[in-house]
Amino acid sequence: MSAHIPVSTFKPYRGEKARLARAYDYLILVLALFLFIGSFHLHFALTVGDWDFWVDWKDRQWWPLVTPLIGITFPAAVQAVLWDKFRLPLGATLCVTALLLGTWVTRVFAYHYWNYFPINMVLPATMLPGALVLDALLMLTNSLTITSIFGGAAFALLFYPSNWPIFGMFHQPVEYANSQLTVADLFGFQYIRTGMPEYLRIIERGTLRTYGQYATPLSAFCSALLCSLMYPLWWHIGKWFASTRYLTKI
Template sequence: MTTVTKPRGPLDPTPAAPERRILGWRWEVLFALSFVPLVIGAFHLNQMLFVGDWSFWADWKDRQWWPLLTPALGIIIPAAVQYIAWDRLRVPIGATVCAVCLVIGEWLSRYFNFDWWAHIPIAYTWPETFLLAAIILDVILLVSRSYVITAVLGGLAWGILFWFFNFPLLAPYLQAVNFHGTLLTVADTMGFEISRTQTPEYLRIIEEGHLRALVSNITIVVALFAGMLSAAVYFFGLLIGKYLAVWPIGKFFKLRTS
């Protein structure tokens, strides 16, 4: 018996095309391998441009500017990568990946640039960490599935908890010492051991009492303000991820899960 296939007319329903992967697994591996150094470079450059000496030196990790500017400006790149990973791939690990990449990049910079090249001990230049705050940011996005809730709750947690998550590293440098009759901290005395161009100005600010002698209530106020500022800057990172990453890439191929 011969089967005659009827030509499909314009009104006949067309079966949906099977899901096809745009990129093969080799390209996906290559993309993953290139993505890590790209995030390391972007996040590290962001911190060096916007934070600078407050991230470099242990004696600059004071209780006014370091816990304020570092989390508030450090949320830009995690927010952008979080948007890309969640909006296109539904992978809630964007901020955590950024925090891990920053730890790798910072320690490479501290070891090779400062310790190996400039012979400055790592104890003077240890980097901060965003890892725990980034995990909380990703968990809030995973549970809420809302960028607004993530910005408000996650941004507040990112800024407020930054100081407390880094306090175990900073606590030994906040111990009080009597330095030639002047009450300073261990971090303050480090400026006398390694003189830098910014040291005289920084010591002048300390002597005026505008920064810290010991940790007090102003740390809580700065942490709260850092949380509110981080929540606002989070939306700026989302715009970067949407219009500088996802939208241009979408002109050439579509990011999607397999």
């Protein structure tokens, strides 16, 4: 058995009916805010968290590739419900804003105040511009295909430029102990973390460093391709989870 919304009921509510519906909206708003902070943040932190936690992880090779790829998942799943069923063009923005709220609270109170990491070392990245484009494209086109291809690509391609004003200054070169580092690297070496051996092995390995300034756009375009595929996949995952079925047994 599944639920069907009767078409005949789509007329404006007035009086107590309207007040009741509005009260329900507010309850759902609070519910959704904490739901998406909690769930999207855990999903994000345990898949691409390290790139978001630390300024010296924000490299040219992996960060622009993996962060949008995981960042587009929950937005797509939530858009599948909020746009398809409620015509609310804000699923992606809601998810990304919730994630930003969650990460900021944690960076300040868990990293800075508890363990004394400088806040500049643990600034979260933003995906808000990409999320706004994703929502706007879905609203304007009402097309899963167009939003997947152009919205997914935009979500990935906008990631690095929109974060550059925040993190560009940490890419300034410095000379330290006869070596050339970035300011971000220096943060990493000054604040020793127990995860250091793995951390040093993972970032910017391989020969892509020789590509110089091309590494970032290559990663971003690779991410754009993958995001275009990830978006419809998670749209359908979101639809599946939003089933309205009642079972006879579990």
